[in-house]
Amino acid sequence: MLIDGVPVIPMQNVRDLGIYIDSDLSMRTHVQRTTSSCFAALRQLRQIRRFLATAIFQTLTVALVNQWLDYGNITLVGIPAYLTRKLQSALNARLIFHLRRSDHVTDALVSLHWMRVPERIKFKIAVLTYRVLHGDVPRYLGPFTLLLMSLVDGHCVLPEPISWLCLQFDCSPSVAELFRLPPLKSGTLPEHIVSAPTLQSFRRHLKTFLQQQSFYP
Secondary structure: OEEOOEEOOOOOEEEEOOEEEEOOOOOHHHHHHHHHHHHHHHHHHHHHHHHOOHHHHHHHHHHHHHHHHHOOHHHHOOOOHHHHHHHHHOOOOHHHHOOOOOOOOHHHHHHHOOOOHHHHHHHHHHHHHHHHHOOOOOOOHHHHHHHHHHHOOOOOOOOOOOOOOHHHOOOOHHHHHHOOOOOOOOOOOOHHHHOOOOHHHHHHHHHHHHHHHHHOO
16 A cells, blocks of 8 residues: 555554554454453462452452453444453453352352443443533543444444433433434433432442343343
């Protein structure tokens, strides 16, 4: 490829702010690098597991492993199920409770109040949407957030990328005009979540709701 007479060699993937973006936007490299970092940390943690109390070991796991899963996960909307399963395999609650590979991990995740990977992604998008609609982030994130909403269910509807998440909120006229959206009514999220007065309460109620949907559908 020549650009202004200068040969340019295409790259298979690039790294931007710690996020690996593939040329086909599949996010395979990012998932692979993320899981590799998680399992490397888990191998180190396994060596000291017997010397630590469960609560301390849980704190270390969240700090050294879960942070990799949550960093930049908003870019993972709509990835294939097999990539989601790879990320989920790194959400290791078995090591904390000394569980075997054959043991079910659902009860352990519930007791830790950990959401599964798909819910962690939805949570991040929902929080960003809440902040956009309450003027807590720059305006230019508005259209970007709505595009992410449309990808949550694995498809994109343009030119008005509105899906289940956007329908959760009552958009005021000013917000609707800003994002060129029609007034929207609350959708499947309970009213006490949509109308949460603070970001802290919104995050708390939303996390409980997504956990219930994930583990007790």
